[in-house]
Amino acid sequence: MERDDGKKALVAGGLTGLGAGVGAYLGSRKGGAAAAPPSEAERLDAIIALLQELKATDAAILAALKALVLPGAPGEVSTPWKAKEPELIFQQAIRSAGTFISDKMVDFRNGKRLLFKVESSLDQNVTIQLVGNKADSFNQATDIDGPFPCLTNGNISMGLAWDDWHPYVGVRITAAVAPTVGMLNIWSVLQE
Numbered sequence: 072m073e074r075d076d077g078k079k080a081l082v083a084g085g086l087t088g089l090g091a092g093v094g095a096y097l098g099s100r101k102g103g104a105a106a107a108p109p110s111e112a113e114r115l116d117a118i119i120a121l122l123q124e125l126k127a128t129d130a131a132i133l134a135a136l137k138a139l140v141l142p143g144a145p146g147e148v149s150t151p152w153k154a155k156e157p158e159l160i161f162q163q164a165i166r167s168a169g170t171f172i173s174d175k176m177v178d179f180r181n182g183k184r185l186l187f188k189v190e191s192s193l194d195q196n197v198t199i200q201l202v203g204n205k206a207d208s209f210n211q212a213t214d215i216d217g218p219f220p221c222l223t224n225g226n227i228s229m230g231l232a233w234d235d236w237h238p239y240v241g242v243r244i245t246a247a248v249a250p251t252v253g254m255l256n257i258w259s260v261l262q263e
Contacts, residue, residue, distance in 0.1 A: 152183055154262040161242060161257040165193060168249045176207050176239040177259045179231075184262040185240060189219075190226040193253035197221050198245040201229060203237025212241060224253070 161173040199219045202212035
């Protein structure tokens with residue numbers, strides 16, 4: 072029963088505050104509809120008064136909402152975005168031309184953002200293509216943006232746009248010319 076009283080108080084407080092604000096604005100218009108229109112200064116004063124009333128109403132609504140929270144329940148819920156430690160998903164001394172895939176797909180089902188960091192000490196350029204799939208498999212994975220060139224002894228970073236989300240994301244590497252020295256490392260960093 073107390074919760075119903077709290078809801079009624081919330082609605083009544085909101086309506087009272089809003090009504091007072093509108094009343095203050097209308098009351099500031101001296102003489103009613105037949106009077107001369109208010110000056111710019113009078114209109115600004117009325118708007119300021121209305122905003123102050125709305126601010127007070129917001130404070131009353133927040134106080135009423137906090138009163139509705141169950142005893143012992145937290146008043147605020149925090150959901151920080153925390154990045155996991157970088158995970159090495161590909162490390163190889165490529166010595167032939169061809170296509171290679173990362174050692175694993177990144178589980179992005181609960182992720183908010185995803186970054187891939189590529190570091191190459193290879194003596195040939197490679198092409199990096201992000202791929203996404205509904206399953207934890209490269210089989211029938213589709214391209215996401217790209218491809219991105221990673222130059223000889225270069226490094227690049229790639230992230231996903233919001234509309235590029237896939238439950239699982241991996242990397243496909245293409246070497247058009249066989250490197251003779253160096254290593255290719257790719258890390259993923261997931262933020263949840």
